[in-house]
Amino acid sequence: MMLETYLLLAAALFSVGLFGALSQQSVVMVMMGLELMVNAVIVAAAAFWLYTSPERPDGQVLVLVAVTAMAVEMAMGFAVTTAIFRARDVDMVDMAADLADHSGPVDHSNHGHHGDHGDHEHHGHHGDGDDR
Amino acid sequence: MAETVVFAVCAVGAVASGVMVFVVDSMARATFALLASFVLTGVAILLLGLSYLGVLIILMMVMEMMIMAVFMIMYMMNPAGLMPMTMVHNKVGSLAVAIGAFVVLAAGVFLVPWPERGGTPPADPTLALGEAVMGEYMLVMMLVGLVLFATMVAATVLTTHRGRYDRYGDDLRRERPDDPIDGGLGR
Numbered sequence A: 001m002m003l004e005t006y007l008l009l010a011a012a013l014f015s016v017g018l019f020g021a022l023s024q025q026s027v028v029m030v031m032m033g034l035e036l037m038v039n040a041v042i043v044a045a046a047a048f049w050l051y052t053s054p055e056r057p058d059g060q061v062l063v064l065v066a067v068t069a070m071a072v073e074m075a076m077g078f079a080v081t082t083a084i085f086r087a088r089d090v091d092m093v094d095m096a097a098d099l100a101d102h103s104g105p106v107d108h109s110n111h112g113h114h115g116d117h118g119d120h121e122h123h124g125h126h127g128d129g130d131d132r
Numbered sequence B: 001m002a003e004t005v006v007f008a009v010c011a012v013g014a015v016a017s018g019v020m021v022f023v024v025d026s027m028a029r030a031t032f033a034l035l036a037s038f039v040l041t042g043v044a045i046l047l048l049g050l051s052y053l054g055v056l057i058i059l060m061m062v063m064e065m066m067i068m069a070v071f072m073i074m075y076m077m078n079p080a081g082l083m084p085m086t087m088v089h090n091k092v093g094s095l096a097v098a099i100g101a102f103v104v105l106a107a108g109v110f111l112v113p114w115p116e117r118g119g120t121p122p123a124d125p126t127l128a129l130g131e132a133v134m135g136e137y138m139l140v141m142m143l144v145g146l147v148l149f150a151t152m153v154a155a156t157v158l159t160t161h162r163g164r165y166d167r168y169g170d171d172l173r174r175e176r177p178d179d180p181i182d183g184g185l186g187r
Helices: A002-023 A027-052 A060-088 A121-123 B002-021 B025-048 B051-075 B091-111 B124-134 B138-159 B166-169
Strands: none
Touching: A002 B002, A002 B025, A002 B166, A027 A060, A027 B002, A027 B051, A060 A121, A060 B051, A060 B138, B002 B025, B002 B124, B025 B124, B051 B124, B091 B138, B091 B166
16 A cells, blocks of 8 residues: 555656646746656656565665656756757746747737847747748 | 654645645745755655665755755745735646646556555665666666766856857967957966
8 A cells, every 4th residue: 555655646746747848938947847747757766666666776776766866957958048048048947938839919019128049039930930 | 643643744744845845935044945855755754764864854955945045035026025916927827737737647557556565674775776776777887977976067168258259269269268358378
């Protein structure tokens, strides 16, 4: 029964993280949601190790890989946040929607000033991607 | 019995502080709520007998959240939470997706016939892990090392303010890099 309890904890943590990653606008808050989701993987892997095959180290190795993934996610997330903030003064995910399908209403005018890194010439070509 | 109580407290606390991350106004408070969530799950992992991995997770998360607090205060417009504000989009949809994911996962937890426990835990799980990563799973360890090294290089390159085009010109043809302060011998 304990395996199910641990997996339920992992499911709850994963869902909370998923909510955060989907709903937050700040890039750093999105990363917090992702961290919670990886944390759920760690809990589930540790529980699987003890309650299904404790004589094999596979579960522990999986925990180690998940911890590494979390550290890498954190480091690269902050690096990308810093890079895009330097280049274009972007600190919210809605402002970095260059690759998005712009059929929906995306209002760029509300988001303060943009940097000088070529954001403006993209505006004339919206919809081109749909034709090709 | 005591173990069950500690686990229950940790599990409820971890999920509650995880929810708090996305509820509180203050970004600093959100960071420390996330830290509380990680430490409580670390304790839950300690309860499984994984003393090394549990302590590793707790120590790593404490350091990571300290760094995160600095970044939060750097990048957020409301670090102290002095005025109430929310920065969310599509909250209803996200909530629906999250609850749906939880229901599906919880149903899976109780419906899937999990395998019976085979074998007993080793006397020292840390020794078993160490022998695994130095033997059977050495490829995993080597890849992890490589990925961490690549992460260090990539993060440094991404966050460096002056790139190679600033230093060597647009066509990278400049003989000497154009730095604010020259380095090297013979200045």
